[in-house]
Amino acid sequence: MTINTLAKGGWDREQMACFRKMEKVIVAMQDPDMGMKMRNQRLLITVIPHAMTGVLGELLLWCLTEAVHLSGMLVRYGYIYPLKEPRSLVLRPDESPYRFQTPYFWTSTRWPASELDYAIYLAKKNIRKQGELMEYEKERYSLLHKRINHTWDFVVMQAREQLRASKQRRKADRIVLECQEQAYWLINRPPPGAHNVLDMGLERPNNFSKTVGVFVYDVPSLCICVCMCSFVKYSEQYQNHDPIMQGCLPSNPWISDDTAHWTMSSEIVPTPTRLRVERWSFSFMELLKDIMGMREFMLYLEKEFSAENLCFWQACEDIRHGESSRILEKVEDIYKNFLAPGAARWVNIDSKTMDKTLQGLRHPHRFVMDDAQMHIYFLMKKDSYPRYLKSDLYKNMLAKAIVPQETKKSVFPFMRRQRHSSPSPAQAVIQVTEEDGHAKGAGRAGTNSAAGSHV
Amino acid sequence: FPKQTFSLCCKPFRCRSLPARRKYMRSPLVPEMATQEVQLNETLSHLKTESDTLKTKLEEERAKLHDVELHQVAEKVDGLGQFVMKTRRTLKGHGNKVLCMDWCKDKRRIVSSSQDGKVIVWDAFTTNKEHAVTMPCTWVMACAYAPSGCAVACGGLDNKCSVYPLSLDKNENLAAKKKSVAMHTNYLSACSFTNSDMQILTSSGDGTCALWDVESGQLLQSFHGHAADVLCLDLAPSETGNTFVSGGCDKKANVWDMRSGQCIQSFETHESDINSVRYYPSGDAFASGSDDATCRLYDLRADREVAIYSKESIIFGVSSVDFSLSGRLLFGGYNDYTINVWDVLKGTRVSILFGHENRVSTLRVSPDGTAFCSGSWDHTLRTWA
Numbered sequence: 054m055t056i057n058t059l060a061k062g063g064w065d066r067e068q069m070a071c072f073r074k075m076e077k078v079i080v081a082m083q084d085p086d087m088g089m090k091m092r093n094q095r096l097l098i099t100v101i102p103h104a105m106t107g108v109l110g111e112l113l114l115w116c117l118t119e120a121v122h123l124s125g126m127l128v129r130y131g132y133i134y135p136l137k138e139p140r141s142l143v144l145r146p147d148e149s150p151y152r153f154q155t156p157y158f159w160t161s162t163r164w165p166a167s168e169l170d171y172a173i174y175l176a177k178k179n180i181r182k183q184g185e186l187m188e189y190e191k192e193r194y195s196l197l198h199k200r201i202n203h204t205w206d207f208v209v210m211q212a213r214e215q216l217r218a219s220k221q222r223r224k225a226d227r228i229v230l231e232c233q234e235q236a237y238w239l240i241n242r243p244p245p246g247a248h249n250v251l252d253m254g255l256e257r258p259n260n261f262s263k264t265v266g267v268f269v270y271d272v273p274s275l276c277i278c279v280c281m282c283s284f285v286k287y288s289e290q291y292q293n294h295d296p297i298m299q300g301c302l303p304s305n306p307w308i309s310d311d312t313a314h315w316t317m318s319s320e321i322v323p324t325p326t327r328l329r330v331e332r333w334s335f336s337f338m339e340l341l342k343d344i345m346g347m348r349e350f351m352l353y354l355e356k357e358f359s360a361e362n363l364c365f366w367q368a369c370e371d372i373r374h375g376e377s378s379r380i381l382e383k384v385e386d387i388y389k390n391f392l393a394p395g396a397a398r399w400v401n402i403d404s405k406t407m408d409k410t411l412q413g414l415r416h417p418h419r420f421v422m423d424d425a426q427m428h429i430y431f432l433m434k435k436d437s438y439p440r441y442l443k444s445d446l447y448k449n450m451l452a453k454a455i456v457p458q459e460t461k462k463s464v465f466p467f468m469r470r471q472r473h474s475s476p477s478p479a480q481a482v483i484q485v486t487e488e489d490g491h492a493k494g495a496g497r498a499g500t501n502s503a504a505g506s507h508v
Numbered sequence: 509f510p511k512q513t514f515s516l517c518c519k520p521f522r523c524r525s526l527p528a529r530r531k532y533m534r535s536p537l538v539p540e541m542a543t544q545e546v547q548l549n550e551t552l553s554h555l556k557t558e559s560d561t562l563k564t565k566l567e568e569e570r571a572k573l574h575d576v577e578l579h580q581v582a583e584k585v586d587g588l589g590q591f592v593m594k595t596r597r598t599l600k601g602h603g604n605k606v607l608c609m610d611w612c613k614d615k616r617r618i619v620s621s622s623q624d625g626k627v628i629v630w631d632a633f634t635t636n637k638e639h640a641v642t643m644p645c646t647w648v649m650a651c652a653y654a655p656s657g658c659a660v661a662c663g664g665l666d667n668k669c670s671v672y673p674l675s676l677d678k679n680e681n682l683a684a685k686k687k688s689v690a691m692h693t694n695y696l697s698a699c700s701f702t703n704s705d706m707q708i709l710t711s712s713g714d715g716t717c718a719l720w721d722v723e724s725g726q727l728l729q730s731f732h733g734h735a736a737d738v739l740c741l742d743l744a745p746s747e748t749g750n751t752f753v754s755g756g757c758d759k760k761a762n763v764w765d766m767r768s769g770q771c772i773q774s775f776e777t778h779e780s781d782i783n784s785v786r787y788y789p790s791g792d793a794f795a796s797g798s799d800d801a802t803c804r805l806y807d808l809r810a811d812r813e814v815a816i817y818s819k820e821s822i823i824f825g826v827s828s829v830d831f832s833l834s835g836r837l838l839f840g841g842y843n844d845y846t847i848n849v850w851d852v853l854k855g856t857r858v859s860i861l862f863g864h865e866n867r868v869s870t871l872r873v874s875p876d877g878t879a880f881c882s883g884s885w886d887h888t889l890r891t892w893a
Binding site for chain 1: 578581582585588593596597605612613614615616617631633634636638647649656657658673674675676695702703704706707713721723724726728736737739745747748756757758767779780781788789790792793799800801807809810812814821823824825832833834835836837843844845846852853860862865866873876877878879880885891893
């Protein structure tokens, strides 16, 4: 499998948009009225026009809080380059001088950087001053010499021409041009080991020449206002449960290195936390998602003699998410226990759904129980669930629930607690398998065991 | 639909139910029809023009209705105070760009994959590496932790998704028990287990998503509709648990019915590739992050985009997004090495987090919401809290 290097076609997307935005910022920064202050800057003995000092300070005035970062990116991509230490494209928080890169050398203008141009650049450097090429540049130079040997005469000729033309320029202009070119090549042919900002990852998209068909569907839509209000309501309801927003008790393990919070919130605990029990009242789904919540609800239903509903729902979930090979067997079990006339745990489904389900049983598949399952789910949600929340069972649970004490910040904050490891979930299942004596498919442990004990 | 005033709105007004809207959707032709392509092309282009006209008309109609912006409704909500999040753990060990990560349900373990083909399982709390696998391919762009915590799935340039059961025997080579589950015709971009270890949902550079049975490796359902590479997917946390959303290089985010394979909703407002999609915790909406440097929130019931999270000073694309537990905060990992934290309701940026030294490629909030983990091209992962 080969990874294609980026071809020009692939640039008509994110990368170009990105560079264009940066270039827009750069143009605005050079605006004579609103832009940054530039002056002639003396570098060694030559005066460079239009240089800026105290770049960081100027940029801070011009941009907002992420000025430092954004400016850093502009330097990384070569839109601004340093005059001192020109090989290091990094923004320094001092008075060192920088210059804007000429649009001729903007990344988007000259993409992709051509091998020929690089060869000419290296040849120029080599001719201009023997030994000026760095080690890695020498290696690349000889590699290029081999690769494009057929046009080497042209390369050398071009290099000589360009050197001759530049000798006729003023020294200041010459230095500027050299700096610009060097910055350009630092970006497009970075030294080995240096950060390659033009690394864009895998090429995409793939070319699809599929023709498309057209089909129509009706979409019911809800008023915007209802939707917006539901977001506000949801966020408010869950705010206290969001550790990043409100913190968590006794403390956030990642911050304090203390795993007490996790211990108190593990799947099965003797006494759950108050927040956890409160959450069961937010929605029926929250109750069923929590293993302890489901267990408590089952206890309640047993008192009401309607536990078969929850068992049926669990069994249906097991089919939907279980192994394909066991679907038939599980469907038969469900029929025997829940749907057959005179079944031990017969569930009360309306006749229409029952007929449809029984029909489907002739050719059982993963979703054959879906309608019946949904019917029972909504039955429990509308009837048993609200009553459970009003029941003594739930109220006692809530009263018993613990509210952990917030850990006081340690006296010696610089002393780090020992971070203890926890048993891997993989280990837990292996032990269960050994105890059971037969290999169990790794499904949701809670659902399986609960279903197993009732079906 | 209810017809009542809502006290949270800035103006009291009657909400009225909207009539069902007719939408035209494009889907790819089934291969058998390819021979009739030439004849159909003319009819298709005619239909396309018609559907485009209707689409414009629908947008005009929608604009006429009284529309409320999310941040207007959220005016009365308290603003967020000073927001401080720091790197709490740095995980070093990958030899190249980290491309993907996922949390284990135990809230502290993670699996991460990288460009050099290595997949590592860490206890992020202690920063210990617990397992390591070397894939036979590079650019492992997708990895996922099984709900049971006993296996991980991963894939990339090998066009496959493989499941590795996690063995605690130090001497055992995990690669020996590897199980090939999914087969695509192009790179694997994302994978996710459904509610159990038995099924995996995948998305690929071949433009399709697919649902697989892990045990047999059988294809259960395939999802066609994207016109280019599919880059990301997320499963809906709904009661009936039957849908998922995918985002692709065609700038579209599609919502699919897992049973029938049909695309039930489609959203196209981004200006570039959609790199990441994530459901809002209630399941009624989802957020997307794109190369156009914006994150957007789409409401499924209103069937439209309801918020854009962007700033002029944010130039670089978003690689991944995730919500905090309450859905109030949206975290975005960006290609300019930063993480921006957005107030979902007010649409403002709450904080900007620095630390990574190269692109942030992946970001996930932990299952209990106590922290989030980011992976980057700088070879490291960071846990923030």
